[in-house]
Amino acid sequence: MPEILQFGPFMIKLDWVLIGISGMAGYFVIKRINKGSTFGELPVLDRLMNSFMIVFFVWKFSPLLFSPSILWTNPLSLITTAGSFAGLWIGVMVATLYMIISLRRLKIPVLFLADLLALGFVTTILVYNMLGWQYGSATSLPWGISIEDPLFKYHPINVYLLVIAAPVFIQLWKQRSKIGSGSMLVSLLTYFGMGLMLISFFKPKITMLLGLSSQQIMYLLMMISGFIITMILSRFKHHEQKIIRERGEELYDADRVLSDEASDRI
């Protein structure tokens, strides 16, 4: 498959088209789940789209942030220059801030959106990996796939990803009635993170830090955050149960006092 699609004078990376198609699939799943939820009437998805636009525009025009002189020396280069990596992170931070403010105004819990995004993300990954081959490290296993030379065979990474993403998707779909509890986010971060880390062992590695590749560092952070969020949520749940129990006891005591007084009066 060509890496670039050409339409007359316009060119676009095939990967971007595939990401766009899979992203749309993720968006439709989010839309469907949101429609049946408590917050279905609120403009959550509009805000979400706005934040994606913020990420895109901040990323695209980020060269201007680091070298504003482009504006008067070569403004046209802004169209052809790709945004910077730092610009992407700034865009994500600005969009997150925008989303937090929007959620507060709409009185929607952050965990609701996090659960929605978790399902959308897994759907996107699932569809993306159905659309094309991804090659891992060399293998002699019978299911290895070739790129050009049939003598060289590689792990079919997209198939492995489908094997991991499909059960995670089913699990999240089953949990959709619990949306807003954070359980979908935790499942994504912990179990999908574990799956991704496992798959990374079948890919050639370019070490970045402490023997880990940049992707492996990301997966590790995913798993650790999943674990931390589980601990926080279970503490919170435990604390809530304790309050309910104490309140119940207080109410029981008050009720007993009242009934004792009533019987005394009689």
Place this chain on the structure above:
Amino acid sequence: MKKQWIILVAIVMLAILAIFQTSKPNKEELSKVKHIAPQISLTGLDGKIYTLEDLNGKPVVVNFWASWCGPCEDEAPELVRLYEKYSEKVEIYAVNVTTSDSVKGAIAFAEKYGFEFPVLLDIEGTVSEKYRIQSFPTTYFINGEGVIVEKVIGLLSPRDLERKSKQLIR
């Protein structure tokens, strides 16, 4: 609670396995990331023949360009700046895809921007075919082991060009 401890143990085990995972690049010479870079043997504007083996383990930024390409003109001063700063640690091969350009155009371009690094002429288009060049500029970042670490199609911001080149040095 027991389940959470099992998860924690699994995370630690996966992290240890990842740290000690040995990895070799894919030996098939392809213009793909994490593969050994396809061989280059081209004559430069100075008449010398340049190959990747000549670099003896020095990382290289291979930039494919043409003199008529606008974004290549935007990128040229940045490549010059990068070479001034890191020439001892990173080499730059500026491959002019002469099948889509002219030797005259390539010489004029290199002189205009003051290229000090090797400017290679791909007169027969063999190297640009091996590297599957579809648009200009296309840049490959190849580490000291001859492995493609990154491929960028289109114009890179000066900041990212420097960051990606610095990553090759480590």
